[in-house]
Each structure stands twice: as structure tokens, then as C-alpha cells.
Amino acid sequence: MSQAERDTLRQGAESLGCPLDDGQLDRLLAYRDLIARWNQVYNLTAVRDPAQMLTQHLLDSLAIVTPLRAHTGGAATRVLDVGSGGGLPGVVLAITAPELQVVCVDAVAKKATFIRQVAAELGLPNLQARHSRVEQLREPGFDVITSRAFASLVDFTTLTRHLIAPQGCWLAMKGPQVEAELAELADADPTVQVLAREPLEVPGLGAQRCLVWLRPAG
Numbered sequence: 001m002s003q004a005e006r007d008t009l010r011q012g013a014e015s016l017g018c019p020l021d022d023g024q025l026d027r028l029l030a031y032r033d034l035i036a037r038w039n040q041v042y043n044l045t046a047v048r049d050p051a052q053m054l055t056q057h058l059l060d061s062l063a064i065v066t067p068l069r070a071h072t073g074g075a076a077t078r079v080l081d082v083g084s085g086g087g088l089p090g091v092v093l094a095i096t097a098p099e100l101q102v103v104c105v106d107a108v109a110k111k112a113t114f115i116r117q118v119a120a121e122l123g124l125p126n127l128q129a130r131h132s133r134v135e136q137l138r139e140p141g142f143d144v145i146t147s148r149a150f151a152s153l154v155d156f157t158t159l160t161r162h163l164i165a166p167q168g169c170w171l172a173m174k175g176p177q178v179e180a181e182l183a184e185l186a187d188a189d190p191t192v193q194v195l196a197r198e199p200l201e202v203p204g205l206g207a208q209r210c211l212v213w214l215r216p217a218g
Contacts, residue, residue: 006025009029010061010076013059015203016203018094026028028058033120034117035086037085042110044086045057045085049180055205059205060173061088061089061148062096064171064211067198071144072143074099077143078170079100080101081102081105082159082160083103083147083149084106085110086115087129089173098126102126106125107132107133111168115129116129117125134159135159138162141168145169153172157185157188157191170214190217191217192214192215195215
């Protein structure tokens with residue numbers, strides 16, 4: 001890792017309201033390097049350039065840390081990352097917010113194996129992985145269920161509803177298609193309440209991003 005990469009990541013995180021200490025910087029860049037190494041054998045991500053991973057993976061995932069912490073107030077929180085793939089955003093959350101207990105679930109065994117390896121190599125006791133289809137997963141309720149590139153809002157909420165805690169919520173990272181998905185969700189399931197939408201400005205990404213907060217009504 002170069003000093004320029006450290007500076008890019010540090011400055012980007014600061015602009016997102018998520019300052020990183022040296023240990024977190026080291027772990028995030030080591031995680032990026034693990035993705036790049038495993039990607040040579042396993043298809044963890046379509047992004048192959050390690051420099052692009054800084055923006056498209058690490059900073060994009062870091063964008064939700066501050067909103068999530070504002071929601072939880074820094075309290076111990078169980079988070080489920082659905083369709084986590086190579087651990088985005090779950091691994092980034094585990095590194096930057098140690099008060100979170102993060103479980104990453106993916107239907108592809110090699111991706112769950114990779115996340116377990118990341119937890120072991122980077123010393124992340126608050127990070128776990130499950131190899132399962134999310135609709136078949138059976139665990140105590142999660143305070144926050146998040147996804148980055150898993151499915152439409154209808155499928156996301158439908159497939160994970162049995163996993164949400166009584167006072168829990170969904171946190172979906174979305175792009176320009178969010179208006180159509182919200183309209184589809186309102187028609188398909190009026191029992192899902194939209195709590196808030198937050199625009200995200202990811203440094204260097206140049207793409208429209210937002211967070212959508214949802215919860216079961218009633």
C-alpha cells in the first residue's frame with residue numbers, strides 16, 4: 001500500500017464524517033489487498049483495479065458508517081449484511097465501528113469463506129459469516145439489516161422480514177433507480193414504512209447514491 005492510497009482513504013473518510021485511526025486505515029487497506037488477492041482465483045468483485053476498489057468499495061461502504069452510528073447512538077447493535085459478497089459493507093462496518101456485531105450472509109460458499117478468513121487475518125471478533133440463502137437463515141432478530149447490491153427493495157424487505165428485531169429497521173444503499181423501487185414497494189407491501197432517505201456523496205465516485213431507511217409498520 002502506498003502513502004497516496006492512505007491519504008486518499010483518510011481524506012475521503014474524513015469528508016464522510018468518519019475519521020479513521022491508523023489501525024483502521026491499515027485494516028481497511030489490508031482488506032482491500034485480500035480482496036485483490038482472492039479475486040485472482042474467486043470472483044468476489046468485478047472491480048479488478050486496487051485503486052478503483054478504494055473508491056468503489058471502501059469509500060462507498062464508509063459512506064453509511066456515520067448515518068448508522070447516528071441511528072444507533074453508538075450502542076451495541078446487531079447488523080446483518082445481506083448478499084454481502086466479499087463483505088461490503090459488512091467488513092467495513094466491523095472495522096470502523098467495533099460496537100457493531102456484524103453478520104454477513106451470502107448464498108455463495110466461497111464468499112462466506114473469504115469473510116471468515118478476513119475476520120481471522122484482521123482480528124475482527126465482531127465479524128461473522130453465514131453461508132445461506134437469506135430466506136432460509138434462522139437467527140435472533142437483527143437491529144439493522146443492510147444491503148449494498150442485493151436486490152430490489154421489495155425483495156430485500158420480503159426475504160429478510162423474519163430476521164428483523166421488533167424495533168429493528170432496514171438500511172438499503174441505492175442508486176438512481178430508487179424512485180421506481182419505492183413506488184413498487186408501496187404497491188407491493190404497504191406494511192413497510194419509509195422512515196427517511198439520505199443522499200450520499202461518495203468522494204471520487206461521481207454516481208448518484210442514497211440511503212433508504214425502512215421498518216415494518218405497526
